[in-house]
Amino acid sequence: MTLRMSKIGRNIVRYTLDSVSPFSTTIPKVKNKKGELVISCKRNEFNHYSLVHYGNLDEVPLASKGWNHSKAKGDFFTVLPSQNQPEENMYSFNDMGIHKNIIDVMKKEGIDKATEFQYRAVEGVRSGDHVMLAAETGCGKTLSYLLPIIHDLLENKATAPNTPKAVIIVPNRELAYQVGEVARNLSDSVGLVSKIVIGGRTKSLMMNPVFEDIDILVATPGSLGKLSTVGIYKLNEAKYTVLDEADTLMDDSFVERISSLIRRLSQSQMILVTATLPRTFPEILVPYENSLRHVVSSKIHKPLLNITQKFLRLTLSSRAANLLQMAKKNKDPMIVFSNRNQTCNWAALFLNENGVSCANINGDMHQALRIEQWNKFVSGQAQILSATDVGSRGLNTIQVKHVINYDFPLYAADYLHRIGRVGRLGSHSSCKVTNFIVGQEEIKLVQQIELAIRRNQPLENVDGNITKIVQRKIARKMSQSI
Template identity: 30%
Template sequence: MFGCAQTGTGKTAAFVLPIVHQMLQRPAPRDAGVRALILTPTRELAAQIGERIGVYARFSGLRHTVIYGGVGMQNQVQALRAGVDLLVATPGRLVDLMAQGLVRLQRVEFFVLDEADRMLDEGFLPSIRRVVGVLPKQRQTLLFSATMPPEIAPLAAQVLRDPLHIEATRVASAPDAIAQSVYLVAQEHKRELLRHVLGDRAVTRAIVFTRTKHGADRVARQLAQGQIHAEAIHGDKAQSTRLRALSRFRDGEVRVLVATDLAARGIDVSGISHVINYDLPMDPEAYVHRIGRTARAGSQGVALSFCSGDEQTRLKGIERLIQRRVPVVQNHPFAGMVAEAAPARPQQPRQQQSRQPQQPRQQQRAQQARPQQQRSAAAPSRGAQGGRRATVR
């Protein structure tokens, strides 16, 4: 099955509950090995799914554990040796344990790839292929993604066979429950603008996204200096530090969590009132993932973006992807200073671009051949586009 749905729509329950039900309907010997394997791109998301399995499979007698990198292997190895029915893992740590002969996957009945689009973004494709290579041919495979980039088609073609396509929402759409707006502001005034925005009492719990790990640390430090309780999470933080920051954020001890894209993938915290894009993402699809942290499970939310002159092309890419214009906030203390940022270079219409001075024919042929070769090389495989399709609105 190929499922496409935004974050916060209940995908975890949608695949865990049926898997648990089928495993209980078809009992297996205690030493059968792993029967269900769930791969996720981040430690936080793996831990979150593990918590949900603990709730959904309570009193079932099924054993589950979570393995991921960034922590010692000893406890994970002990859990695996004790026996596991449902295994949640990140690709890197799973491949490491497979190489040591500590994980048996030859009897896996259910294989789930969660957040497959982010798996590709983070370069996990080789590890995924190694895992798929040892799985039995007869299995049920479920692939879930919040967006549907062209690059996902070859992966789907490799792991799925005649899949049922289910789209719970429009691909790469932003939920209507999220009120989106953008502030045009010079880069050097973003810090003051962030403090201004966080001064609104309506911002009860916020995630601030930065493009880099260093930027996350810097923003969190600057907020703390301004007496705003904030913590940063990113891949360079120790796992215990990240979990502690998430716990404090969830419990309300920290009002603002500053995060990078990958670190925020496992955040499932209710009551997030605002998502603030301090830096616009390079990849427009990351915008959809970011703002999906708010307005979860049918609630309302607000997504605010700070856009400098150098980021205006990114904003246009986001608007093309979500197929709507993001309203611009006109009245804010730094609105008149946006001219300090370099304006985005407007793109010429295709007709105007074609009316350029004539070039020698040999140079024209060389320039025309290169885009054609690039397009043919980048064309995605269509093998995964077959199968059945169902849409849930």
């Protein structure tokens, strides 16, 4: 069935919002006795500078404080990328004892040194302890665990078919392909074998299993659970278990499948890789909690300060006009995030019918179509990707220069993941995020973000278990209505 836009949807492009400056306006860096300009506001009295500090008991002026008022429509503020961030220590892969062939592969990808976090993470994995690698999105966490694992497996190769020595579990198929490709490139260079297992072909694999030597298995929970239950993949010799995007995998929506797999992998070293520190652990991981060695980035839970972030207070009806205006001017890869599958579909349809090529991925789509749309965006056939939070977790999007939150997220963890699609290791130097702010719940989160930046502190109450947050809210509302 061909979808058609309503007359209102087709005509919405006629409207403009004159009270909001276009994002393309360049804001010069300003230095004075207050330091470097950090937050530039429409109302200059709310500008914030790097040398202005607040005590814990001081009241902090917020540009977004009055945004619940109707007169605030059209207000905005911009968080500017810092030009005075301390230079990070870099480490030679040769000094870290990485195999020459692996170093050669990374050099071809433009990676010639390890960051401070990667260096500490490699040491953490090599210690043999259960370890949590927690750092901001886009800092190269995948290499942090793959390098020491592959180095060790050179002396501990698989000895039986379909019996991997390392199992990497990821929450979705797109991330499985991404991690699997990195693992394959590195492992091929030293004679190891990596394989990707995802849903969609599980029944076929059960009926016609392939038995082969596998050193590293990258899989989604559902497919691995089914195939290991029937004995096609044996997990009893796995030396390493990696939960990549652990904050997502520990969400209540995954916990049953993950618990079953962890029981089968109890003999292995547990490696939790996450962009947000978990506030609670599922029951199956509680025995690991006290013995976990933590390798945590100093930037964890902080809104990235190497990108431009603009917050626009809009009316609900003006969002589409602003989206189209920015999309028409856009010449670089861009992601537009929505909170709901229906809005994600509408945004793609709206842009395509107005002459802007846009791909689309969300959780309601058939997997084959989702992969097709993702490849369309990655290959450059479409400059814009409309996505729900399916596209915000873990995917390496170094080509993306602009993220638009058409729907502003309601949870801090989602905001950190979304803005992590830009400003990544290897990304363009001038990346930006534009946020459309409409509702009261959105304003609450904006105020938390603005406060954290003005205080130069991490965001508070970051919780990656979104399902549990939603369940608590529903329970609270039900108890209040009784």
